[in-house]
Amino acid sequence: MKLSKFLFLLLFVLSASVTFAQSSTELKRKKEAIQREIELLQRNLNKTANNKKLTLGQINALNKKISLMQDKITVINSEIKNLDNQIHENTNTVINLKGQLGQLKKEYGAMIRFAQRNKNAYDKMMFIFAAKDFNQAYKRIKYLQQFGQYRKKQASYIQGTQKELNYKIVILDKNLKEKSNLLHEQENEKDKLGKNKNQQSAVLNKYSKQEKKFRQDIASRKKQQAQLDRSIRAAIVREIELERKRAEAAAKAAAAKAAAAAAAKAKAENRPAPATPAAVAKPKANSSGYLAATPEAAKLSAAFESNRGSLPWPVTAGSITESFGKHKEGQASYNNAGVTIQTAEGAGVRAVFNGKVSKVGNALGRYYVLIKHGQFFTVYQNLRSVSVSAGDDVSTKQNIGTVASSGDIPELQFQIYRGAVAQNPAAWIAK
Numbered sequence: 001m002k003l004s005k006f007l008f009l010l011l012f013v014l015s016a017s018v019t020f021a022q023s024s025t026e027l028k029r030k031k032e033a034i035q036r037e038i039e040l041l042q043r044n045l046n047k048t049a050n051n052k053k054l055t056l057g058q059i060n061a062l063n064k065k066i067s068l069m070q071d072k073i074t075v076i077n078s079e080i081k082n083l084d085n086q087i088h089e090n091t092n093t094v095i096n097l098k099g100q101l102g103q104l105k106k107e108y109g110a111m112i113r114f115a116q117r118n119k120n121a122y123d124k125m126m127f128i129f130a131a132k133d134f135n136q137a138y139k140r141i142k143y144l145q146q147f148g149q150y151r152k153k154q155a156s157y158i159q160g161t162q163k164e165l166n167y168k169i170v171i172l173d174k175n176l177k178e179k180s181n182l183l184h185e186q187e188n189e190k191d192k193l194g195k196n197k198n199q200q201s202a203v204l205n206k207y208s209k210q211e212k213k214f215r216q217d218i219a220s221r222k223k224q225q226a227q228l229d230r231s232i233r234a235a236i237v238r239e240i241e242l243e244r245k246r247a248e249a250a251a252k253a254a255a256a257k258a259a260a261a262a263a264a265k266a267k268a269e270n271r272p273a274p275a276t277p278a279a280v281a282k283p284k285a286n287s288s289g290y291l292a293a294t295p296e297a298a299k300l301s302a303a304f305e306s307n308r309g310s311l312p313w314p315v316t317a318g319s320i321t322e323s324f325g326k327h328k329e330g331q332a333s334y335n336n337a338g339v340t341i342q343t344a345e346g347a348g349v350r351a352v353f354n355g356k357v358s359k360v361g362n363a364l365g366r367y368y369v370l371i372k373h374g375q376f377f378t379v380y381q382n383l384r385s386v387s388v389s390a391g392d393d394v395s396t397k398q399n400i401g402t403v404a405s406s407g408d409i410p411e412l413q414f415q416i417y418r419g420a421v422a423q424n425p426a427a428w429i430a431k
Contacts, residue, residue: 023082031075034068037319041065044342044409056218057409060321061342062200068319069193076186083179090172222334225413228363228381229337235359235370236377236420243291291375291419301374304353311352311429312397314380314414318343321411324424337422338379338415345410347403349380351394352429360390366404381413382406 041061048058266272291297322340326333355373362368367383371394384404388394403412416423 027075027079031072034072038065038068040317041319048408057406057411062203064319064321066196066200069189073189076182080179080182083175087175090168094168224364232370232379233420236417239358240291240419297374301376304373304376308428313429314349314352315341315343315347315412324426338413339425341412341414343403343410343412347410348399349383349401349403349412350397350399352378354395357388357390357392357394360386369400375419377417379415382411
């Protein structure tokens, strides 16, 4: 029973350690990912430190950096909480193991004292010969043999328990040191956060002094962005209309072929030709379903949709500094049809899924690429250079160009459309 209890306790301790390790590893991975984003944003901010002119990219980068620092502190708090739980479990385990070790040593001491009292062979022989019959004598011999074996097992249990106790004490010391390091890291991050909030206040103060000019710049930029988005949607609508016409032409050709076959059959059978069928119904205009009219396009659409939430990022490293949807800057409001991703200078831009390049355009001295994936489209704006042309087939993660800088900050405007309806890219790309 004591052995089974010991084994159960050992199994519990090991399983708890594995669970903690998995959770701890996940938190460390998350913390490292956040730190990479913070460092990328800081590098971009360093490049604009001497700029007298304030840009929206700078404000977005600073705001996102502060948000990420707060996230990092939250992750550190979770790590500390996990360690506290582990320290509590390990402390209880050490106490239990010490109790078991004391009990085992006490029982082993009693056995040693008994063995000392009956250590010579004469006493053992007298113990056997004092039996009242042969059966009892045999049992006494077996008892002496089993007693010796049990004493050896008890010694082995003591050694095993002592070894496990020493191991848990080492782990406990390691937990305490790690907690001390995390508390120190937490204080450092809080100090950095305070300094960045002071920097944010300075930027807002600078913004208030340049507010009129800043708002005019943003309004002008967003007006240009809105015009570009409208032209992209118009290109998508034209693509849909083109597919509708193709579907209509295919339906007419199929109907004409069927009518000709029916007329030929009637003539061969020497009977009147069938009546001309009614005109083929025209497909509805602007129906994105016609983008997936062919089996190949339908398969591509289904594959794209099945990857919702796991599409690769259009850049290998980046941070979303402006989210999808409506935004307000002062009294002005504007709509972001995608997400703005800040990345490294000269970063390569890649297709997020297999498809065909529908259009490569130029606006405001920058390029954009429109890629068709069945009834879905992805848009990559603010490119310094492109390496694909309209009509090219592209594969997932294939490089299509390099990102340009907006106000010295490298930014990619990334959009996803289902037909002509904008989608939130953050819901489609991997977390």
